[in-house]
Amino acid sequence: MKALKYLNKYLWKYKWYLILGTIFTIISNLFGILPAQLVRYALDLVIETLDVYYLFNDLALQSKMYDIFAFSILLYGLLILAMALLKGIFLFLVRQTIIVMSRHIEYALKNDIYSHYQTLPTSFFRQHNTGDLMARISEDVSNVRMYVGPALMYGINLVVLFFLVISYMVSVNAKLTLYVLLPLPILSVSVYVVNQMIMKRSQAIQKQLSELSTYVQEAFSGIRVIKSFVQEKHSFQNFEIEAEDFKKKSLKLTKVDAFFYPIILLLIGLSNILIIYVGGKEIINGNLTPGNITEFILYVNMLTWPVMALGWTTSQIQRAASSQLRINEFLEAKNTLTSDKNIMMELQGAIRFAHVSFVYPDSGITALHDFDLDIRAGESVAILGTTGSGKSTLANLLGRLYDPTQGEILIDGTPLKDLEVHAYRRQLGYVPQDVFLFSDSIENNVRFGTNDMPFERIERAVKDADLLNNIEDFPKGFQTVLGERGITLSGGQKQRLSIARAIARDPKILILDDCLSAVDTNTENIILNNLKRIMDSRTSVIISHRVSSAKLADRIVMLDDGHIIEQGTHDQLLAINGAYKELYEKQLMAEEA
Missing domain, CATH: 1.20.1560.10 (ABC transporter type 1, transmembrane domain)
Structure with missing residues (x-):
């Protein structure tokens, strides 16, 4: 008892x-x-x-x-x-x-x-x-x-x-x-x-019931992959094994x-x-x-x-x-991402990473090593690097989804840990690498997180994300209800809608985590031109593996294994003749091919 x-x-x-x-x-x-x-x-x-x-x-x-x-x-x-x-x-x-x-x-x-x-x-x-x-x-x-x-x-x-x-x-x-x-x-x-x-x-x-529920939820979420690889029978056999185990344990009881x-x-x-x-x-x-x-x-x-x-x-x-x-x-599990001082202030957007190291608590993987970076208020910085270099970890730390294992992050000179979490996040615009859309209308997905956003701002954000023409083609327009996780839309459309959701908030700090990976080059150029205008008045962190996304930034930072190996403007990094130039030439040849 x-x-x-x-x-x-x-x-x-x-x-x-x-x-x-x-x-x-x-x-x-x-x-x-x-x-x-x-x-x-x-x-x-x-x-x-x-x-x-x-x-x-x-x-x-x-x-x-x-x-x-x-x-x-x-x-x-x-x-x-x-x-x-x-x-x-x-x-x-x-x-x-x-x-x-x-x-x-x-x-x-x-x-x-x-x-x-x-x-x-x-x-x-x-x-x-x-x-x-x-x-x-x-x-x-x-x-x-x-x-x-x-x-x-x-x-x-x-x-x-x-x-x-x-x-x-x-x-x-x-x-x-x-x-x-x-x-x-x-x-x-x-x-x-x-x-x-x-x-x-x-x-x-x-x-056993938890394991059975997990298997079913995972199978339904990945039903397209199961069908593509003709694994319906195999999936059902695995379900039978889990259900049989549950049946045996229930019969014992x-x-x-x-x-x-x-x-x-x-x-x-x-x-x-x-x-x-x-x-x-x-x-x-x-x-x-x-x-x-x-x-x-x-x-x-x-x-x-x-x-x-x-x-x-x-x-x-x-x-x-x-x-x-x-x-x-x-x-009994407690939230460690709390603030003792709960400082609430309007952000200017200056960001500083001071000797930041981070180890993922569940896997033990070290993503960042003694990382230092200063970003001025209103400056746009592109973070480039190979898979596993720590790019998305920076986005997670900026959104305070995690706290650094060592070192600290300062926003406008104030430690991030001292800011009231919700007040800080409300001033962020975040486009995650893994786009998630809700089973709701397109309008409500863009408006998500706010109650009084005027429709004109929603329409403008969608236009800047180069999605307005696609929405107008839908019979119900902005009232089109998306399927689970936005399954109604294509991969590129989902990314663009996620961008619209972020910029519609008029954030002080905009974080774009590889958000253009699923769009074609022409659409990318349109979105980048629109984003350049949007990013002029706010601090922007663009995380990408594509050089084309980084060219509009004021400064480019090259990461490798959680360390900064190069940083500067596009022209400066080409002149160095290092990792950035090598990546640029590879992608240029791929586009030409």
Whole structure:
């Protein structure tokens, strides 16, 4: 139950649902217990009256006795029916409080988890796959809801009913009650042993479910690649393996759950035998009536369903504990990209990398080594280099998706770590290498991150990204809804839309991370000419492996293995006759070919 302590704050928040649900449970159980006493009175009345009734055989008094007797039995029957109706009404109220409370808690917990996910750094999402993240916010939260809803409801019902029934039984005959309760220690031991097995197998199931979800999500995301390589059959076979593993683990848990039902039936049957045997002796000794024995049997059978539900409830609690443990694991993950000073200021755009080194925490790869670079406010700098030279790492560090392992980054002379993260990022325009578009309209994708952007600015940004003609060709224009991850558009169109999204924000610092790799040379020239005008008034960092994208920058920096090997203007670097010139000539020959 340690893992489930996290839910106490939600139970406190919705305490009135829980309090009222408990009160309604007590009342409904009272109306469930009283009919057993009415049955005892009715049965004793029948037994006591029957002999007297036959004594007045063939007499007029016998019919009057019959009328009184029949009326009494009818009255008892109507009272039992009324009790059943009242119990049903209060059971409805129980579900309208405790089950409704569980839905509120489920809603609040999902919101808290999703909100927490949003605060976590990029490194967290590199270390955990999407399927696992989704499983914890869906399947695991559903398991937790079963604990704070049905499991809690049945648990409260069991405790209340057990207390009320045992109290009544003791008041009737303590000796018979003791015999009835003899099987309970065996039940307790059985529940403990089986629970340990349930806990282990539940954790294995949840882990396997995460792996299955991850595989399915990955397969659907890469469905075009699967079809292109004709791997549908192979993909299905892999899915079958994962699903088979999940099935086997679920069946193992089902086998353990199956122990509860026969064990409880056996113990309930044993209790009934003890009632009849011991109760029969008490009747012979004159201590009890047949009505008492019937009442006891009804009480034991009243306990049958709650005690049977004990197995299910225990199983749900164990599953919830296992799921909450997994949820807590992520909720305890902290965001390291915070600011103590939370300085909020309007940026001018001066950037300085001071002895920056960076090692990716998940892979241990060193991307930058003692990196130094000064960028003046309003200056445009192009970062060129081969794959793995550290170009995109610079973009990640500038967006503060990571913090440097060593050294620091200063913006307008202020350490980046001291700036309020969200206020800083709002003044950035970032076009990532891996373009991501949302399943929304083109207009909303450009407007993303702002609420009051005028349409004229959206249209201008799209025109600067050389995408306006393409959008106008769509039947719905700017209201065209994109498919998942922008699948409706071509690769080049997605990159251009991503550029439009960045420049529409009118950012102080513009970061372009290899954003023209999927467009043709003619489109590239149009976009670069438009960008040159846009970049005149702002600090721009252009990351690319293409020389053509770098020529419009005020300064070009050549990277290799996380180090600066050359920097200067296009003409200066050609004169050096080094790595830049070699790259330039190779790409020039490729274009000519």
